Amino acid sequence: MRKVIIQNIHSNPSTAKRKIQLAMRNKFSGFIDTVCSTKPFNYLINSDLYCEVQQHNITCLVFRQAIR
Known part of the structure; x- marks a missing residue:
């Protein structure tokens, strides 16, 4: 997941989440959710597969x- 996020992260959060979401659909099964923001955020998830990456002042959680 980390590699896919890094390859698709973008300086615009909306663009980043769309690019990452599309790439994830092609790599992983199940329902994949993507959150990207320029602001800090807190979260609590129940998942067996997840990754968070910060790059270009953008944080993305998948x-x-x-x-x-």
Whole structure:
């Protein structure tokens, strides 16, 4: 996941999340969520697969939704 995020992160959060989301769909199964922001954010997720990367003053969090 980290490699995919780094390859697709962009200085614009909206562009970054769309590019990352599209790339993740091609690599991972399940429901993948992507959050990108220039501002700090806190989160609590239940996931077996996740990654957070900060680059270009953008932080992106990607995670696979947990199956209940």
